[in-house]
Amino acid sequence: MTRDVTLSYAFGFVQKKMAASSGVKVPRNFRLLEELEEGQKGVGDGTVSWGLEDDEDMTLTRWTGMIIGPARTNYENRIYSLKVECGPKYPEVPPTVRFVTKISMNGINNSNGMVDARSIPILAKWQNSYSIKVVLQELRRLMMSKENMKLPQPPEGQTYSN
Amino acid sequence: MAENSGTDPAVETNTEENAAASATIIKVTVKTPKDKEEIAIAEDSSVSQFKEEISKRFKANQDQLVLIFAGKILKDGDTLGQHGIKDGLTVHLVIKTAQKTSGGGSSQTSASSGPGPSQGNTDGTGFGDLSGLANLGMGSANFMELQQQMQRQLMSNPEMLSQIMENPLVQSMMSNPDLMRQMIVANPQMQQLMERNPEISHMLNNPELMRQTMELARNPAMMQEMMRNQDRALSNLESIPGGYNALRRMYTDIQEPMFSAAREQFGNNPFSALGGNADNSGAQPSRTENREPLPNPWGPPDTAATTTSGTATTTSSTTSSTTPSVSNPLGISSSSLGNGMFNSPGMQSLMQQISENPQLMQNMLSAPYMRTMMQSLAQNPDIASQVLMNNPLFAGNPQLQEQMRQQLPVFMQQMQNPESLSVMTNPRAMRALMQIQEGLQTLQTEAPGLMPSLIPGQAPTPTPAPTPTPAAGTNTAQQQLMQQMLQMFAGGNASTPTPEVRFQQQLEQLSAMGFINREANLQALIATGGDINAAIERLLGSQPS
Numbered sequence: 001m002t003r004d005v006t007l008s009y010a011f012g013f014v015q016k017k018m019a020a021s022s023g024v025k026v027p028r029n030f031r032l033l034e035e036l037e038e039g040q041k042g043v044g045d046g047t048v049s050w051g052l053e054d055d056e057d058m059t060l061t062r063w064t065g066m067i068i069g070p071a072r073t074n075y076e077n078r079i080y081s082l083k084v085e086c087g088p089k090y091p092e093v094p095p096t097v098r099f100v101t102k103i104s105m106n107g108i109n110n111s112n113g114m115v116d117a118r119s120i121p122i123l124a125k126w127q128n129s130y131s132i133k134v135v136l137q138e139l140r141r142l143m144m145s146k147e148n149m150k151l152p153q154p155p156e157g158q159t160y161s162n
Numbered sequence: 163m164a165e166n167s168g169t170d171p172a173v174e175t176n177t178e179e180n181a182a183a184s185a186t187i188i189k190v191t192v193k194t195p196k197d198k199e200e201i202a203i204a205e206d207s208s209v210s211q212f213k214e215e216i217s218k219r220f221k222a223n224q225d226q227l228v229l230i231f232a233g234k235i236l237k238d239g240d241t242l243g244q245h246g247i248k249d250g251l252t253v254h255l256v257i258k259t260a261q262k263t264s265g266g267g268s269s270q271t272s273a274s275s276g277p278g279p280s281q282g283n284t285d286g287t288g289f290g291d292l293s294g295l296a297n298l299g300m301g302s303a304n305f306m307e308l309q310q311q312m313q314r315q316l317m318s319n320p321e322m323l324s325q326i327m328e329n330p331l332v333q334s335m336m337s338n339p340d341l342m343r344q345m346i347v348a349n350p351q352m353q354q355l356m357e358r359n360p361e362i363s364h365m366l367n368n369p370e371l372m373r374q375t376m377e378l379a380r381n382p383a384m385m386q387e388m389m390r391n392q393d394r395a396l397s398n399l400e401s402i403p404g405g406y407n408a409l410r411r412m413y414t415d416i417q418e419p420m421f422s423a424a425r426e427q428f429g430n431n432p433f434s435a436l437g438g439n440a441d442n443s444g445a446q447p448s449r450t451e452n453r454e455p456l457p458n459p460w461g462p463p464d465t466a467a468t469t470t471s472g473t474a475t476t477t478s479s480t481t482s483s484t485t486p487s488v489s490n491p492l493g494i495s496s497s498s499l500g501n502g503m504f505n506s507p508g509m510q511s512l513m514q515q516i517s518e519n520p521q522l523m524q525n526m527l528s529a530p531y532m533r534t535m536m537q538s539l540a541q542n543p544d545i546a547s548q549v550l551m552n553n554p555l556f557a558g559n560p561q562l563q564e565q566m567r568q569q570l571p572v573f574m575q576q577m578q579n580p581e582s583l584s585v586m587t588n589p590r591a592m593r594a595l596m597q598i599q600e601g602l603q604t605l606q607t608e609a610p611g612l613m614p615s616l617i618p619g620q621a622p623t624p625t626p627a628p629t630p631t632p633a634a635g636t637n638t639a640q641q642q643l644m645q646q647m648l649q650m651f652a653g654g655n656a657s658t659p660t661p662e663v664r665f666q667q668q669l670e671q672l673s674a675m676g677f678i679n680r681e682a683n684l685q686a687l688i689a690t691g692g693d694i695n696a697a698i699e700r701l702l703g704s705q706p707s
Contacts, residue, residue, distance in 0.1 A: 039232045042252020046193035049254045051232020055246055064233035068195065068256055079228060079235065079256060 025128065031091050032060040035131050048136035050084065061086055063095075063132060067140045073149035075103070078156055082139075084132050094126035097135060102158040104151045105143065113160040115139070188249035190242075192216055192229075194257065203242070205249075210238040222257045230254040668694050677701055 069075030099113035107119030
């Protein structure tokens with residue numbers, strides 16, 4: 001599988017380069033493979049992490065993400081686990097995001113952890129250049145917003161039941 | 163595994179001991195929000211073995227380590243191979259201390275979640291606690307966190323500051339220069355600073371200076387006095403739509419916490435810093451030199467303000483003078499030019515100083531404080547705005563406040579932009595910028611009709627003779643050119659109107675004409691400054707087919 005992945009990734013890379021200049025839409029799998037690689041390489045500032053939920057998932061649909069709660073907020077010192085689902089139309093449509101770790105935050109459903117796409121600006125105004133990383137980073141940024149940072153949080157370690 | 167190695171020493175089962183022989187060593191990068199280390203480990207190690215290595219390198223307990231890879235938490239029983247961790251990949255690390263993350267410096271959740279920076283919180287951190295005060299000087303591991311927490315709280319609550327000042331213990335402590343010095347030196351951050359800047363240690367060793375500082379700190383009235391002096395000096399700048407003042411003030415206020423950290427919180431510094439600008443005699447120079455390592459992200463406009471007092475070495479003075487590098491206040495820079503701000507002698511000497519001593523900026527910018535400060539500011543624009551609002555200068559000028567508030571996010575971004583940082587550290591670049599400013603100024607005097615249009619958001623003074631309309635075309639182009647130029651300096655900060663946005667109309671026209679290559683169109687438009695005809699010619703000339 002690795003070889004296939006690598007090969008397809010190589011093709012994807014070339015195509016992406018061409019695509020960027022000609023404005024062609026990048027195929028979903030190539031995009032996701034690129035994101036997979038970024039997730040493993042730890043691109044970014046180290047406060048979010050993402051990867052395939054199941055390494056054998058050839059459809060590259062189910063992803064897990066992790067956000068480290070920002071300092072000086074009530075989310076501090078916690079690691080939030082999320083599930084991100086990139087549907088068949090990704091990246092033209094935003095992924096569905098769900099918190100696994102219990103969290104109290106605007107735009108997150110309190111009973112099942114679903115992220116409301118209408119309340120999160122990045123999901124509401126999705127662009128196909130956005131990625132899982134961007135979503136995670138945005139959620140983290142929202143944790144630091146005035147309205148969220150002081151919200152009382154459930155005890156650490158709790159997860160949503162579904 | 164242990165048994166195996168016991169019974170079969172020849173068999174390499176203990177990967178740790180026989181790593182070299184049994185499995186390939188891979189280099190895995192371990193990243194914390196603050197730190198990054200490369201760790202060599204055998205490919206088939208278990209997560210707990212990996213953690214052992216990490217605990218040695220990061221000097222933390224194995225139990226405190228939480229490893230994350232590709233969105234999953236690595237459990238001790240797993241192996242690296244299970245998670246697909248290979249050579250060159252990055253694993254995220256969170257060091258859980260009992261109360262804080264590996265980010266260090268972050269305060270306890272309970273404290274921050276308390277009802278704002280109330281005294282209750284401070285008591286909790288031992289701030290109001292007498293014994294706690296004494297402990298603070300010992301450079302304990304908690305020191306930094308306490309410090310930052312206090313900074314934060316102080317920034318958001320000026321009443322607390324005065325309360326602190328009135329605390330007799332604080333006062334007595336502050337009157338003891340030796341103790342202060344000890345405290346300061348005990349702070350590892352200070353030590354770092356001191357290494358970088360011998361001036362700091364000089365300053366610390368100067369009892370006179372220390373005493374003066376403590377005087378200042380102890381006496382809020384004196385501080386106010388100093389600040390008022392400065393304000394007077396700056397009053398002439400108030401007429402400017404605020405950019406420089408604001409920036410400068412913001413800068414000094416940012417310095418507050420930085421210096422507070424250096425001085426063991428207590429917020430004595432911010433004021434002494436400002437005070438230092440105005441009056442302090444011999445103490446002054448060393449004080450200001452001391453400033454240097456502290457960052458001035460907002461460069462040019464700030465400096466201009468402070469330097470009216472003429473003391474080239476004032477803290478603010480170390481702020482670079484790259485006016486244009488502040489991407490946002492494009493209009494502001496033009497207008498400020500119009501007001502001759504840059505002619506102030508202070509500004510000139512500033513520039514000189516910066517040009518002569520690139521090391522200054524370098525030091526400033528590379529100080530660890532700077533990074534922390536910038537990070538925290540960027541993450542929390544509210545702090546910065548709070549800091550700003552508390553600034554007495556702004557108290558009297560809501561217009562300034564508004565402007566600052568709007569410009570905040572831009573400043574943050576610009577600050578974070580490594581390009582603009584490098585511009586600030588490059589004396590030649592800054593000199594060039596100075597020249598540009600001077601050029602703009604000349605422009606203004608020569609062609610007053612042109613300048614108003616270069617100031618976005620300002621009602622252009624109706625120029626009697628030159629009809630605005632024919633000039634409009636050129637003006638827009640020039641304006642865009644200006645913006646572009648300034649943007650370039652700012653490293654192309656995306657929050658200002660990007661060329662794409664600015665040339666929206668032209669782009670549409672070009673695509674209507676059949677030039678479908680948007681990128682090329684944009685390039686051409688940028689190169690020609692929005693002139694469609696010239697852009698078309700460019701495109702035709704360079705189009706391969």
